[in-house]
Amino acid sequence: MKNPSLTCTRCQKEFPIERVHPRCSSCNEPLEVSYSRLQPSPGRHGEWFGLREGTLLERYQEFFPFVSIHREISLGEGDTALLRSSVAAGELGMEKLFFKNETQNPTWSFKDRGTVSGIEHAISLGMGKIGTVSTGNMAVSVAAYGARAKLETYVLVPSGLPKEKIGPIAIYQPHLIMVEGDYGELYFKSLEIGEKQGICFINSDVPFRVEGSKTIAFEICQQMGFHPPDYVVVPVSAGGNLRGILKGFEEFHQAQLIDRIPKMIVSQANGCCPIVASFEKGRESVERVLNPRTIAHAIENPFPPSGNQVLRKLKENGGTAVRVRDEEIIEAQAIMAREGIFGQPAAAVPLGAVKKLLAEGYLKSTDSVVCIVTGGGLKYTAALEYHSFNVRKVGIERIEEVIRLTDGE
Ligand SMILES: Cc1ncc(COP(=O)(O)O)c(C=O)c1O
Ligand SMILES: [Zn+2]
Numbered sequence: 052m053k054n055p056s057l058t059c060t061r062c063q064k065e066f067p068i069e070r071v072h073p074r075c076s077s078c079n080e081p082l083e084v085s086y087s088r089l090q091p092s093p094g095r096h097g098e099w100f101g102l103r104e105g106t107l108l109e110r111y112q113e114f115f116p117f118v119s120i121h122r123e124i125s126l127g128e129g130d131t132a133l134l135r136s137s138v139a140a141g142e143l144g145m146e147k148l149f150f151k152n153e154t155q156n157p158t159w160s161f162k163d164r165g166t167v168s169g170i171e172h173a174i175s176l177g178m179g180k181i182g183t184v185s186t187g188n189m190a191v192s193v194a195a196y197g198a199r200a201k202l203e204t205y206v207l208v209p210s211g212l213p214k215e216k217i218g219p220i221a222i223y224q225p226h227l228i229m230v231e232g233d234y235g236e237l238y239f240k241s242l243e244i245g246e247k248q249g250i251c252f253i254n255s256d257v258p259f260r261v262e263g264s265k266t267i268a269f270e271i272c273q274q275m276g277f278h279p280p281d282y283v284v285v286p287v288s289a290g291g292n293l294r295g296i297l298k299g300f301e302e303f304h305q306a307q308l309i310d311r312i313p314k315m316i317v318s319q320a321n322g323c324c325p326i327v328a329s330f331e332k333g334r335e336s337v338e339r340v341l342n343p344r345t346i347a348h349a350i351e352n353p354f355p356p357s358g359n360q361v362l363r364k365l366k367e368n369g370g371t372a373v374r375v376r377d378e379e380i381i382e383a384q385a386i387m388a389r390e391g392i393f394g395q396p397a398a399a400v401p402l403g404a405v406k407k408l409l410a411e412g413y414l415k416s417t418d419s420v421v422c423i424v425t426g427g428g429l430k431y432t433a434a435l436e437y438h439s440f441n442v443r444k445v446g447i448e449r450i451e452e453v454i455r456l457t458d459g460e
Contacts (some may be wrong), residue, residue, distance in 0.1 A: 055116035057082040058259055060360045062400070068116065069247045075256040077454065081357050082256045083298070084116060094308050104196040106165060106170055111269055115262060117171055124174070124200040126157035128167050129266050133274040133421070137391035139402060143409055147419035149280065150248055150392055151271060153240060153426065160426035161267065161292060162192035165260030168443050169253030170200050172262075179203060180250040184241045186212055188426050193253055194223035205250055207241055209234045211403055219430075235354055236381060241424060245445075256291030264295020264301065271421055272303050274431075279309050280419040284316040284401035287326055288317050288350035289359030293317060297364055313421075317365060317372035318344035320380060320406035330372035346377045346434055349397035349426060376405035381437045384428070393428035 056064040059075035060083055066076075073082055094100045107129035108120045117405070132155060134276055136148040153161040165187070173181050175392040182205035183193040191207045197204025204225035212229065230237055238254060245252040251261055272279055279300060285293045293315060300312045317325045322345035337358030343351045357363070365372060375383075383402035385396055401422035408414040420431045426436075445453045 053081045053190060054087040055084050056087065058085040060363070063320065071176075071249075071251065071348075072179075072242055073252075073254070073435065075240070077441070081256055081261075081360055082258050083294070084262050085115070088393075094306070096277065096307055096310055098279075099308065107167060107263075107266055111266055113306075113444075114265060114269070114299075115168065115171075115264065117175060119173055119175075121200075124170055124196065125167060126163065126196065126199055128156050128163035129270065129397040133271060134392065139386050143406055144384060144416050145409070145420070146417055147280070148405070149419070149421045151267060151385065151421055151423050152392060153267070153424055154392070154394060154398070154428070155311045158188070158192045158195045159430060160188035160192065161264065161280070161423070162189045162426075164266050165263030165295065166192040166196045166253060168263030168385065169251065169257065169259040170202065172259040173202070173251035174200070174252070174412040178249055178251045180205065180248070182206065182241065182250045182252045182256055184208075184237050184252070185449050186216060188257060188430065189253075189256060190220045191223075194227075195226055197435055200414075201252075207237060209237070210339055211438060221383065239355060252296075253351075255289035256294065256355075261291050261295040261298065264292045265299030267423065268296045268299025269303060272300070272309055277309055279313045280421045281313060282316055282414065282418060282420045283313045284318055284404050284420060284422045286347070286397045286400040286423070286425055287317045287319055287355070287361065287375040288352040288397075289355045290326070290361040291423075292423075293361055294357055294364065296423070302436060312368065314409070316363060316366060316401070316404060318400045319372070319374055320347040320350060320400060321376045322421075323347075323351045323353060324335070324374040325353065325355060326361050327372040327374045329358070329362055332441050335359070337362065345380075345396075346398040346437065347395075347400055349395060350400065371408070373407055375407065376398050379403040379406070380449050381434070384434065385438055385453040386426070392424060393426050394424040395426045395431045396434050398424045400425050 055068045062081035082398045104126035131321040132152045134150045148409045156163040180203040206225045210231045241252045246456040303309045323343035340353040343353045384399035
């Protein structure tokens with residue numbers, strides 16, 4: 052797929068692929084990479100003639116506009132497991148429930164896919180500086196990949212970010228700048244500064260981060276033998292990841308590798324769900340949430356920059372949007388852990404959504420459903436306080452007896 056350009060997701064206005072600013076100059080909506088010409092299909096339905104080896108970007112190079120790929124910037128992102136659920140599936144009475152385990156990425160979240168793609172683009176433009184605005188997973192990912200690619204890396208975080216969140220970013224030694232002022236405004240401000248100072252800001256929903264997220268869909272298709280699931284459930288904040296996953300399915304469909312596109316389910320925390328709220332009211336744009344509050348901090352964005360585009364795409368795709376309460380998120384986190392998957396609260400929101408949609412009758416027990424487990428549980432250990440654990444303390448002389456007593460418990 053070549054001849055790429057950037058197209059406005061709302062008014063379709065076209066911009067050159069080299070444009071640094073990732074939003075439309077007319078309507079300020081997000082741009083996305085579009086391809087005027089499809090390369091010969093890399094396969095046909097059920098078959099894949101692409102590479103099986105190599106880095107993430109090399110494996111799917113037909114679906115990226117890169118002329119050359121710098122494999123040395125890879126940290127081994129992608130190729131994460133698609134795990135068939137037994138415990139959660141059993142509890143919910145489902146037959147085909149799966150978890151796409153993005154915690155296996157080099158910095159323990161899906162963000163690494165979009166970061167590597169964003170950096171490859173920055174390099175292709177000859178830019179030696181990258182940056183991001185984030186409080187969590189994306190900051191860690193950009194700092195790590197910036198170090199790997201030996202680029203000047205700017206990470207802007209809000210002032211007052213606790214020490215335990217600073218350390219995992221600072222360890223990679225980026226230019227870490229704590230900014231006082233409105234954090235929502237910082238997203239737009241950073242893009243302006245980036246344009247002026249030649250810094251490629253790889254923020255949450257910029258076109259090349261969205262391109263990276265396509266690979267989640269590509270892998271799911273391959274892992275399911277090119278029979279994609281009925282539904283894919285995604286925890287949504289800015290909206291970049293959901294946009295990318297859906298774009299990935301659409302491009303595989305266009306390349307005739309799959310014969311249908313799954314329905315997407317937007318899942319958000321009840322305490323900060325601007326997209327779900329607009330979807331429920333049938334609105335076409337998102338409204339700012341005034342007092343966001345949820346345990347799922349990673350998806351606590353009160354005014355998502357791709358919110359309107361997610362609403363547009365959801366309507367076209369025919370999926371739905373659902374809110375999940377904090378208690379349900381913690382319960383879902385515990386259920387996943389009982390089958391060996393430790394996601395952070397945000398990553399447990401999809402399972403909470405599945406449970407709710409089954410109860411409402413939207414989902415059937417025979418539907419095939421993939422939940423995207425977006426980030427690892429060790430990123431936010433404070434959530435462990437909300438669980439109750441059964442830990443015994445015994446003297447060494449009683450250990451045998453106690454183990455015997457626990458047998459069959
Ligand atoms: C763990 C986790 N899940 C989901 C998301 C939401 O992704 P997006 O902002 O692309 O909607 C994020 C974003 O930071 C995240 O860190
Ligand atoms: Zn536009």
